[in-house]
Amino acid sequence: MARFFRRNARLLAAVGVVVVLVALMNVTSQERHHLTYIEQKTAELMAPAQRWTYGLASGIRAWVLSLGELRSIRADNNRLKETVADYEQLRVQLEEYRAENERLKALLEFKTQAAYPTVAARVIARNPDSWFSQIIIDKGRRAGLSQDMPVITPSGLVGKITKVTETTATVLLLLDPESGAGGLVERTRDTGVVLGQAGATGNLRIKFFSRDAKIEVGDDIVSSGLGGVFPAGLPIGRVAQVEPAEFGLVQYAEVRPSADFMHLEEVLVINQPPAGGGGP
Amino acid sequence: MKYARYWLWPLAILATALLQSTVVPYLAIGWAKPDVILVIVVLVGLLYGPAQGALGGLCAGLLEDLFSGRFIGLFGLTRMLAGYLAGLVERRVYKEPFMVPMATSFVATVVCETLTYVILRLFGLAPGFGRSLIHVIGPAAVYNAIAAPILYRPLRRLKKETDKGTGVHA
Numbered sequence A: 001m002a003r004f005f006r007r008n009a010r011l012l013a014a015v016g017v018v019v020v021l022v023a024l025m026n027v028t029s030q031e032r033h034h035l036t037y038i039e040q041k042t043a044e045l046m047a048p049a050q051r052w053t054y055g056l057a058s059g060i061r062a063w064v065l066s067l068g069e070l071r072s073i074r075a076d077n078n079r080l081k082e083t084v085a086d087y088e089q090l091r092v093q094l095e096e097y098r099a100e101n102e103r104l105k106a107l108l109e110f111k112t113q114a115a116y117p118t119v120a121a122r123v124i125a126r127n128p129d130s131w132f133s134q135i136i137i138d139k140g141r142r143a144g145l146s147q148d149m150p151v152i153t154p155s156g157l158v159g160k161i162t163k164v165t166e167t168t169a170t171v172l173l174l175l176d177p178e179s180g181a182g183g184l185v186e187r188t189r190d191t192g193v194v195l196g197q198a199g200a201t202g203n204l205r206i207k208f209f210s211r212d213a214k215i216e217v218g219d220d221i222v223s224s225g226l227g228g229v230f231p232a233g234l235p236i237g238r239v240a241q242v243e244p245a246e247f248g249l250v251q252y253a254e255v256r257p258s259a260d261f262m263h264l265e266e267v268l269v270i271n272q273p274p275a276g277g278g279g280p
Numbered sequence B: 001m002k003y004a005r006y007w008l009w010p011l012a013i014l015a016t017a018l019l020q021s022t023v024v025p026y027l028a029i030g031w032a033k034p035d036v037i038l039v040i041v042v043l044v045g046l047l048y049g050p051a052q053g054a055l056g057g058l059c060a061g062l063l064e065d066l067f068s069g070r071f072i073g074l075f076g077l078t079r080m081l082a083g084y085l086a087g088l089v090e091r092r093v094y095k096e097p098f099m100v101p102m103a104t105s106f107v108a109t110v111v112c113e114t115l116t117y118v119i120l121r122l123f124g125l126a127p128g129f130g131r132s133l134i135h136v137i138g139p140a141a142v143y144n145a146i147a148a149p150i151l152y153r154p155l156r157r158l159k160k161e162t163d164k165g166t167g168v169h170a
Helices: A002-007 A009-028 A037-076 A078-113 B004-022 B036-048 B050-068 B074-092 B099-122 B129-163
Strands: A118-126 A134-137 A150-153 A156-164 A169-173 A180-185 A191-195 A204-208 A220-223 A235-243 A251-257 A266-270
Touching: A002 A009, A009 B050, A009 B074, A037 A078, A037 A118, A037 A134, A037 B004, A037 B050, A078 A266, A118 B004, A134 A266, A180 A235, A204 A235, B004 B036, B004 B050, B004 B129, B036 B050, B036 B074, B036 B099, B036 B129, B050 B074, B074 B099, B099 B129
Parallel strands: A156 A235
Antiparallel strands: A118 A134, A118 A266, A134 A169, A150 A156, A150 A266, A156 A169, A180 A191, A180 A220, A191 A204, A204 A251, A220 A235, A235 A251
């Protein structure tokens, strides 16, 4: 017996590791309300580095984009290269400030118009893989955030908070396969559930409760308020494709989201349940 | 102190995980982005062999699981397999710095991401295979295949650095 274990030590170790990982997956795939100590500490320790690196990458991206715009100007002003370089540096910086200012102004305008108290937060990281869709923001429990708070931008609903540490929060985007939000067709008031899909395609799917739902390409989808997490009336997206109900009892449609999930930089967190919002 | 320099590897994996969640999203074309962590795991397997590849994959994958905060073990398992598979190549193929990392990274990504798909499908979270192949597996395999030869040289240098004083020669 001992010889068997000695001979197959590596194989047994590998099998053991696989069994432990599968068991862990099974346990952690359930909805959890608390992070483990290791997850909590990892998130807190990595947050400052993530904030700094994400900011740096954002700056570099703005700089790279601006290079394309200025290529022709540079050719014409060759002799003023050094001066242009100085101005260029300043321009990029100003452009970045201007863009940020515009975004923040829109956010502030939206924030003052919004019927809910909100907390503004910056995106500091995204999930490393290509299967899930979540972001990490730079506000956490200290800013009054807690689990299940809805996250929005001026253009539409973004998702909800799933995990919170003292200084950061993880936001499950609507695009995530585990995400679900009550939605309705603004024109016909047909209701359904807006779902994300694994392996982000950039689009959402809405599953209607009725197979007779009258839905057309171009219809606007807004949150229904059902489910109790998201307030009613927030823009979710526009129907891009209707999938006919074949044998099933439900009908699906592909929805192009209103929020620009690819370029999320600042978001607002609704830090109080909406008045009268939420249902079963 | 013989293996003291090996701390460079966990550091490299940690730095990669940080870059993957902050800088790499900016390199996305459409929704496809390279998985630098997976590429590093494949290259570790390619440079060191199956056992070290599997161990590196397990550690890097678990770190990725912690960053994702979901399905702890999912990426640990799939990255462990990718590292192991790449390690098998180490024993059989002459290690030239371009085509081998590229092809290994492509195949390992396809296998690893297909396994991820199967697991997510079992949990009822993945759409049809065709859609996943077009939107995630295919683009990731191409992107990772391009990234592998670029990262191969610095990692081989890191291997030489860590092997110094251990009597091991690359």
